[in-house]
Amino acid sequence: MKASYLICGLYVLINLAATDERNFRIYFDDFVIKYKVPDIFEKVDSYVVQLNNRSYANIEMVLKRDLADVKVRAIMDFWKPNNPKKIRFYDIRLDACALLQTFHKNKLLNSYMKSFKKHANIILLCPFKANFTYKWSNWFVDEQDLPPFLFLGKFRTITEYFTLGRYIARVVVHGEVLPTQ
Template identity: 35%
Template sequence: MNFWLWICCFSLIFKCMRSEDRNFRVIIDQVNITHLDRDVYEQFDCEVYEVNNRTHMDSSHTFTRVVDEVTVHAALDFYKLNSKQRMKLYDVEFDGCYILEHANKNRLFNVYVKNLKKHSNRKFQCPFKAHVRYEAKNLSMDEQDFPSFVPLGKFRSMIEYIMNKKLRARVIATGKIIPFATDPFKVIT
């Protein structure tokens, strides 16, 4: 009897944990790179495009010299739909080299690093070599990596790359979270 009770409980737990289709889509409207230090970056650019109702990005950068340390300042602001009130989801500073190797300890950064590794032409790790092109092609946000409920609204992400206590590049991305019908016959109102 206990065996069947255990099997029923176990199957209920797995049923609850089953991943549901997400009813939202993450759209990146634009990415701007500013404060680019040409003493460090030979080239750094990012292109955003849409394919099949999904935003994709291609990014590439080449360093003018070997980069063996980088501090990253990352911030994410969110504005709920029809609201001008800003919610700061995070504002952190961390060792970029460490995160590339140990992202699995932080779920949020793990999603980013996993996606970066999946779509890159070479391993992103320190030290970064000089005059070598580091590319990530066809990057996109997989909604399955997010919680099942994410509020609709707009966001602004800022990532600053700091080397030797000096700002070397700033990347600002803006976008939105919009409703998306996971059932093609269901109409979202």
């Protein structure tokens, strides 16, 4: 009997946490994409817009050839206010094609990928197509997809892309987790 009360109580707490209004907002200061291999990329553009108390990234990419083998190294560092010590949230290496097809154990990375897919102009699958314009319009991180207890502070993500063992691109995002006003 006590076990059923415990299970019901946990269920209620989980539902409350999932629907709790977040008291923080994710802001992007920079969203920079640099590609290293001009024989793969026809075009890569990105810019950030600050609108209605939110940061939106807009990205456009055209490939010169199909890409079927894409590996990723993703790093996220975080700095709490008034503390110069860096906290490493993750440093992972994975297969981008496999990531697009499945969920990863890291919940922060999963919420990022869910949001990234939601704002793409196509269902993201491998191989990535040549001569196709991939667009992410007004992409943002929805705070409701994140845990309700996120630290306030500054962050940096570095995502490096490789194909056939060759380093091809890097995305660096600087931003902040700030309290809502």
